[in-house]
Amino acid sequence: xxxxxxxxxxxxxxxxxxxxxxxxxxxxxxxxxxxLYMTAFSLQAIRLYRSSGFEFTGDKTSPHGTExxxxxxxxxxxxxxxxxP
Numbered sequence: 001x002x003x004x005x006x007x008x009x010x011x012x013x014x015x016x017x018x019x020x021x022x023x024x025x026x027x028x029x030x031x032x033x034x035x036l037y038m039t040a041f042s043l044q045a046i047r048l049y050r051s052s053g054f055e056f057t058g059d060k061t062s063p064h065g066t067e068x069x070x071x072x073x074x075x076x077x078x079x080x081x082x083x084x085p
Contacts, residue, residue, distance in 0.1 A: 003022070015045070016048060019048065020052075022034070023072075032073065033073055033074060034054075034071065034074060036069075037069055049070050054072045055072070056069070
């Protein structure tokens with residue numbers, strides 16, 4: 001899934017709302033962790049993800065440049081991958 005806020009909508013907390021909704025749906029579906037890739041140039045997105053509890057876990061190179069891998073436990077007792085509900 002790809003999510004982004006239009007440039008004119010940035011700063012209106014739409015990204016935070018989308019992220020919260022995505023996390024809620026993942027929890028309802030029984031997932032324990034969320035993973036995301038993001039491009040290195042978006043400092044606003046990095047702040048959003050870090051303030052939401054995501055942590056950097058690595059980098060990868062793609063046709064879009066360097067992408068950061070981030071992940072977050074959705075449950076405090078989480079030790080399973082996102083693919084294991």
